Amino acid sequence: MTISHDQMPEQALAWHRQGKGAVIATVVETWGSAPRPIGSQLVISGEAELAGSVSGGCVEGAVVAEALDAIESGKASSMTFGVSDDEAFAVGLACGGQIRVIVEPVGPHVSEDMLADLVAARAARAPVALAVNPDTWERRLVRPDTDDPLCPALMSRARADKSGFEGDWFLGLHNPPLRMVVVGAVHIAQPLLAMARLAGYDPVLVDPRAAFGSEARFPGETILDEWPDAALKAHGLDARTAVVTLTHDPKLDDPAIEVALGAPCFYLGCLGSTRTHAKRVARLQEAGFDEAAIARIHAPVGLDIGAKSPAEIAISIMAEITDRLRKAP
Template structure:
């Protein structure tokens, strides 16, 4: 099973359904104890029992496949509960017993093809969506949360990237766009920073018009843009799922990037430099008409104050602060 496809399950389900293979979406809606996959994890099963994704790391997939093939025949959704006792937990890789509840939805009957297509289209344009289904009445909808009866719960779950159950049998599946980190300045700190960010699930882009710094040999396999920072940011269209970090120490590069980031909805903007350097930066921004509310969005000196010294330690402090802002606001 290819891990690269675990985040593309809705897209695969739609493709399989349209290809006539049949498709059932299996989604983890609740867990207790030491469940191997988190709520919201998905698996797609076709009529031949072929699968992509995972709902349990292998311990209940066999039973899920059997139930899914029956669901394709009768077209009905199912809510399955699997318990893993302490006696068998070790065999399936659990530290202790756990329980998993899994929702099965045949595409085209229980889950309308058009609704799944709308979800796939929203994901392609980085538009956040919540798929909401009632596990008692089987009513369902796709929403951005605005004006929805479950708006507060949807907003909280989308902010936390946490799918889950709500009162009344409602399950909210969060489909947020991927997190992105844009680093302005391909300096030494950027090397461990992009590695750490990738480990945390971020798509990373480096911006540096200086050929010596932005050399691919220094950042193997990374996406590097050699455009001027404000032009590159305009093309990248940073949004509320994007963090921007400026590292160049050069006002000619950092300042345009900062202004571009402040004109967007980025959830985090961090700027390298000492307190003295930042004070001069603020003077320039104020002179250019940037207001106090926008300036307050800047985290500088960048990173949590943990006494970091080396580039790797500074990268740790930056990634920790990004995480703190993302998860705690």
């Protein structure tokens, strides 16, 4: 079975339900430029099967040994490693530091019901955090729009996509997976979809023109052959979705843009020259969109890096999307 790089809770739940036992190891503190960020997870089964990672390899062995002991004892633990200069260099760091990992067996500590609720929230594309106090080993799920005192921290961290401590509580953030909707099965879309997937997005291509959006031109891609406005409404656009329109045809691009402007997608980029965009703005104003809404559009799409070829333009688009995601106000 292929394990997705971000399906750690799902894998832990599967191993637990298969009777193998499972332990979740989570990075809660680390040095500044770590190979794995805070919140990274390694899941270990009682048969020493592994999914995920908590470092570049310098502490995995010790964490696995601790996890196998935890399956036997049913006890959670916190491990702090001092990484030497030599070890740090081996995993791509300039100098050493420290990394702290908590090791929690499923069942005795993380209950099956709590883990199942976490998996269900992820499937529903709802931001959620597994909060744990490593001093007392209390834990609970923190959900948006509740009276939980950690809820404001959850929403702030969801926007920043960053796990971390809030007082005594560690919030292990589980954001919905990133998605991208590309409208227009043009040449630029071919490298863009591939780059998006490499960057961790789940991309979807929308184009009602069968000759353009064909399996032959886009092998293995998810292609929706509906009109863009219908396709985007059915697909759903949330705060973890980027939308890119590439057709140059107002009949196709404009309906998609209007749907995106009415949704909380974090990025909307539209292909076309400055002159093309000016005409687009006039049409949107006539349709009733105000200045603030239209200002959400990134056009001409992509960072200005002097891109010429379709692949270079795709790079510029991915760069701008990344900039918007990571530097969002």
